Amino acid sequence: MCGMTPATAKSEQVDSPVKAPVDNAHDAAWQALRGAYHLLTDRFEKELTDAGLPGLAWYDVLLMMERTGQPIRPKDMLCHVSVTKSGLTRLLDRMEKAGLIERSYCPSDRRGTFLSITDDGRDTLARMRPVRERVFGENFTGVLSRDEAEEVTALLGQVRESTFASLSAECACDEE
Amino acid sequence: MCGMTPATAKSEQVDSPVKAPVDNAHDAAWQALRGAYHLLTDRFEKELTDAGLPGLAWYDVLLMMERTGQPIRPKDMLCHVSVTKSGLTRLLDRMEKAGLIERSYCPSDRRGTFLSITDDGRDTLARMRPVRERVFGENFTGVLSRDEAEEVTALLGQVRESTFASLSAECACDEE
DNA sequence: TCGGAATAGTTGCCTGGGCAACGGTTGTAA
DNA sequence: TTACAACCGTTGCCCAGGCAACTATTCCGA
Numbered sequence: 023m024c025g026m027t028p029a030t031a032k033s034e035q036v037d038s039p040v041k042a043p044v045d046n047a048h049d050a051a052w053q054a055l056r057g058a059y060h061l062l063t064d065r066f067e068k069e070l071t072d073a074g075l076p077g078l079a080w081y082d083v084l085l086m087m088e089r090t091g092q093p094i095r096p097k098d099m100l101c102h103v104s105v106t107k108s109g110l111t112r113l114l115d116r117m118e119k120a121g122l123i124e125r126s127y128c129p130s131d132r133r134g135t136f137l138s139i140t141d142d143g144r145d146t147l148a149r150m151r152p153v154r155e156r157v158f159g160e161n162f163t164g165v166l167s168r169d170e171a172e173e174v175t176a177l178l179g180q181v182r183e184s185t186f187a188s189l190s191a192e193c194a195c196d197e198e
Numbered sequence: 199m200c201g202m203t204p205a206t207a208k209s210e211q212v213d214s215p216v217k218a219p220v221d222n223a224h225d226a227a228w229q230a231l232r233g234a235y236h237l238l239t240d241r242f243e244k245e246l247t248d249a250g251l252p253g254l255a256w257y258d259v260l261l262m263m264e265r266t267g268q269p270i271r272p273k274d275m276l277c278h279v280s281v282t283k284s285g286l287t288r289l290l291d292r293m294e295k296a297g298l299i300e301r302s303y304c305p306s307d308r309r310g311t312f313l314s315i316t317d318d319g320r321d322t323l324a325r326m327r328p329v330r331e332r333v334f335g336e337n338f339t340g341v342l343s344r345d346e347a348e349e350v351t352a353l354l355g356q357v358r359e360s361t362f363a364s365l366s367a368e369c370a371c372d373e374e
Numbered sequence: 375t376c377g378g379a380a381t382a383g384t385t386g387c388c389t390g391g392g393c394a395a396c397g398g399t400t401g402t403a404a
Numbered sequence: 405t406t407a408c409a410a411c412c413g414t415t416g417c418c419c420a421g422g423c424a425a426c427t428a429t430t431c432c433g434a
Contacts, residue, residue, distance in 0.1 A: 048339045051347040052238075054354040059235040060280060061361060062228075079390095097412065104236060109391045111414055116390095133399045133412040163224045165360045170353055171227040177342065177350055178230040184341045185237060255420090273382060285421045287384055292420095309382040309429045 055178075066157045075150050076120075079103060079113055084122065084139060084147040093136035095128060122146055231354075242333045251326050252296075255279060255289055260298065260315060260323040269312035271304060298322055 067078050082103050087094060096110055105113060114137065117123045122143035128134035139147075166174065243254050258279050263270060272286055281289060290313065293299045298319035304310035315323075342350065 047344045047347040047351070048334070048342065051342065051350040051354075052334070052338065054351045054358070055231065055235060058354040058357040059231060061358060065361070095412085105390095106392060107413070108393075108415080112391075115414095128412095131400075131412080135413070158224070158228070161357055161360045162228065165356045166224065166227065166353065168223045171223040173349070174227040174353055175223070175230045177346055177353075178227075178234040180341045181234040181337055182230065182237060184337045185241070271382085281420090282422060283383070284385080284423075288421075291384095304382095307382080307430075309427095311383070 062157065062161055065161065066154060069153050069157055070150065073149075073153055075153065076122075076146065079105065080117060080122070081147070081150050081154070083113065083117060084143055084150070087123065087137065087139040088144060088147055093126070093128075093138050095134050095136065097134070099137075117143075238333065238337055241337065242330060245329050245333055246326065249325075249329055251329065252298075252322065255281065256293060256298070257323070257326050257330070259289065259293060260319055260326070263299065263313065263315040264320060264323055269302070269304075269314050271307075271310050271312065273310070275313075293319075 063078060070077055070081070083099065086099060086102055096107075096114065100107065100110060103110065103113075114123065114125070118125055120142075122140060124138050124140055126136045126138065128136045163171075239254060246253055246257070259275065262275060262278055272283075272290065276283065276286060279286065279289075290299065290301070294301055296318075298316060300314050300316055302312045302314065304312045339347075
């Protein structure tokens with residue numbers, strides 16, 4: 023689990039003499055999974071800030087809004103971003119304040135809000151995309167072949183399905 | 199990316215009508231990876247708090263301290279936990295305050311600190327273990343065969359190695 | 375030996391985000 | 405119709421944690 027710490031230090035380098043052996047195949051798999059996840063997200067986040075761009079959460083929101091192409095309501099985004107209701111409210115506050123999205127009244131439900139992406143939002147997303155391309159290209163797309171990627175999907179997809187099956191799926195998202 | 203939101207709500211259930219299609223094999227793999235990671239960590243965290251136990255960060259620290267079996271220094275933990283220096287300092291503050299670890303002077307380097315796990319710490323770790331066993335058993339170990347787990351390790355291990363090769367490895371941890 | 379650079383850990387300041395409670399709205403059953 | 409429950413989004417309060425600056429110590433080259 024290295025490099026998962028976002029910008030651990032500038033010049034202070036670490037050379038851990040401590041052993042943390044892994045017990046079995048599943049623990050090793052979990053370590054690899056965790057390591058890969060943090061490696062990619064931390065690096066993506068870092069490259070974004072280095073480029074003077076907003077972080078990963080903003081990217082997720084902008085991407086979804088551009089993809090849907092129509093006004094979307096906060097409750098419909100909850101499944102796709104890693105924040106709670108209140109967190110999302112304030113995330114959208116910041117994004118609206120920055121002029122990347124707009125809030126309007128939802129005609130069909132006066133409790134709700136309509137969110138739409140602005141031109142500035144689309145522009146910002148356009149500037150974030152190459153960063154993502156680069157990071158994922160170097161550490162993911164360029165490392166795994168297409169077949170291997172599909173294998174990852176198949177293997178880890180089972181993990182997701184396990185909760186849909188066993189426990190009450192606390193989020194009934196559509197399976198694309 | 200569902201269920202990744204920690205305890206999104208009590209009775210409010212989500213039924214997203216919004217499509218978020220995935221472009222290609224690598225995006226799908228990334229979605230699966232991200233989903234699996236959040237599913238497991240969120241669930242583990244939730245079950246821990248439900249059981250009145252500390253969270254995942256404390257588990258990581260306690261686990262490592264018990265494994266090494268000897269006093270360990272904060273700088274040697276940095277590679278293995280997802281926090282920065284300052285975050286680790288305060289994490290250890292809380293754990294010491296809770297009586298799970300102890301700080302003592304490091305004889306070989308007066309800048310440093312020695313950390314050791316207390317009996318209470320070992321006891322807490324012992325109570326956390328079954329929770330981890332259960333969660334990972336249901337959603338990981340029980341879902342992937344041993345061969346599949348090894349495959350995950352091999353595939354995602356490549357991701358880690360990609361940064362060791364291309365970019366400056368900002369953390370030269372030992373490879374177990 | 376000595377002075378500057380690197381390192382270990384701590385702290386002040388600030389932001390992001392979770393939980394719980396709230397007001398306004400919609401749905402539903404009596 | 406009228407209660408009452410569920411829901412949507414917001415807000416107050418709080419905590420975890422990152423960045424940068426700081427002190428104390430160690431390392432290293434002149």
